[in-house]
Amino acid sequence: MSQTVQEIPARVASAEALRVDDLAVSFAVHGGQVHAVRSVSFHVRAGQTLVLLGESGSGKSVTARAIMRLHGRRAKVTGRVELSGREVLALSDPDVRALRGSRIALVPQDPTAALDPLRRVGAQITEVLLLHRAAPDKKAAQARTRELLRAVGIPDPERAYRSFPHEMSGGMRQRVVIAMGISCDPDVIIADEPTTALDVTVQAQILDLFAELQGRLNTALLMVTHDVHVAADVADLVAVMYAGRIVETGPAADVLKTPRHPYTQALLDALPTPQTARGELHAIAGSPPVAGQEFPGCAFADRCTHALDTCRTAEPRLVEVAPGRRAACPVLNPTEAP
Incomplete structure (x- = not known):
């Protein structure tokens, strides 16, 4: 990546684009409801990037798709x-x-699944433009x-226009x-794990592309990722999710340098460094909870080295x-009542 966790620059944003x-x-299942996301709140301004960060199953993608x-x-x-300023959940389906x-x-995790394999790439983008006038x-x-193909760095736009998806690399x-996604100049782009299936070099190129386009279009970006390095590279703000809840949020440079929740600290401790000896990675003990699992207290308590009986x-x-920072841990932040 082009930046370390400690080197994230501050960015300036303007009008609020998205507020949650x-x-x-929750999802209906036999015998009841599975509560996948609980009481999540955040906002992101034009030109700003908010990253939802956490392990698989933490509710990040469910949150992103619920917004849409x-x-x-x-x-x-x-x-x-x-x-x-427009309330989305109250709108009609049309x-x-x-x-x-x-x-x-939405920029999805798997572009292969998002694109029609039987239609040329150019026709698919053209259809979006015509559909939304x-x-x-x-x-x-x-x-x-x-x-647009030229704007996203495709070296031969004419060839790409005529290509079928299978004739292009994953990065293309x-x-x-x-x-x-940018074809209609949206106010907000939601990128759901957009670099997961890409190798490190292409991943860096895609993240640089997001930054370039965002700077040019002043679009708000909500990015979902489990990768701390991706969050460090692109985020202005980070919201760390665990078991369907946000457990810590604030400026990325602060959250990823001086975490105030044990789960955030555990994610950072698990990162490999050049000094990490083979076999000595600090994995988080235990396993993430099953989606929708109910807890009387803190969902992270059974995996936490700071947990108290309360x-x-x-x-x-x-x-x-x-x-500008919030966290859900009275043990690491003892001045706050549980």
Whole structure:
């Protein structure tokens, strides 16, 4: 990566693009409900990057897709989601479909699954432009598609335009779905593990591309990742998730340098360094909880080296522990009541 955890620069953002308040997501199953996301709140401004960070199963992707109302009718989503001041959860289905791709866009983890294998890449991007009326006619949409392919760093846009997805590398396919995502100049881009399937070199190129496009378009970026290095490389703000809840949030440089929650500290301790001897990685003890598992107290208590008896009986609140920072651990932040 181009930056270490300690070298994240501060960035300046402007108007609020996305606000999420008290978001909860549950899914109907035989015999009841599985609570996958609980009481999640955050906001991100234009030109700013917020990273949802945590292990697989922590609720990051469920949160991201709930914002776009992509979970279907078996999901119960409550709370409030405001996109540039417009309440998304209260909109009709047709209105939400009109917002997706135009005002808010998703860059998925697997571009191969996102692209139609039987249609040429150019036709797929052109369709998005015409669907959202981002171009006056087909000819203008085709010209705009070529501009977008060039804008995301594809060296031969004309060839890419005519290509089928299987004729492109994984990195080029990821650039195509990014081009699709920015095609209508959205207010917010949600990137769900966009570099997971890529090798390290291509991963760095994709992250640099996000930064370049964001600087040019002043778009808010919500990125989902389990990779601390990715968070360090791109984030202005970090929200650390565990068992469906945010357990710590604040400026990335502060959270990833001086964590105030044991789970965040454990994630950082597990990172390999040049000094780490073979076989001496500090893995987090135990296993993450099953999605939707209920806890009377702190969900991380059984894996935590700081846990007290009270941690297993009283659920810790997410409270302010420093200016602009919140954490849900009264043990590491003893001035706050549990």
